[in-house]
Amino acid sequence: MQEPRWLDEREMAAWLGFLEASNRLMRLVEHQLKVDSGLSHAQYEILVRLSGAPDGALRMTELADLMVTSKSGLTYQVAQLEKAGLVERRSCPTDDRGILAVVTDDGRRKLESAAPGHVALVRDCLIDLLTPEQRDTIAVALGSVNDTLRLRARS
Known part of the structure; x- marks a missing residue:
């Protein structure tokens, strides 16, 4: 059996920094959304994904994949x-086995009212704490990690 490649000090700092920052941020986001709009972070993300989709609809399997x-x-x-009347489920017109999640007008209104507070928190606790260069580095680095993990999940 091959010996594990242990993390060195800098690698451990990167890993622990990522874990702590992401956990703190997710807890703050979850709390802010619950207090301000009564939505969980997952529910907010569903409304965002559906609102951005053509006709406000996505297959449930595609939505699950997008949301990991x-x-x-x-x-x-x-x-x-x-x-809550924010989403409807419908049969997929092109596949009898498929189910679509569709955002309702009330769902769009809920998202519009929840978004300003959510964006303000994300800015305050992440985006505005970083320089533009740091944001670019994070976007590229995490994009690369995400692309690799997405490919691994499909194989």
């Missing part, structure tokens, strides 16, 4: 949004 979540986890969140 399980189908059952997505189904639960969509059911909660459906109960």
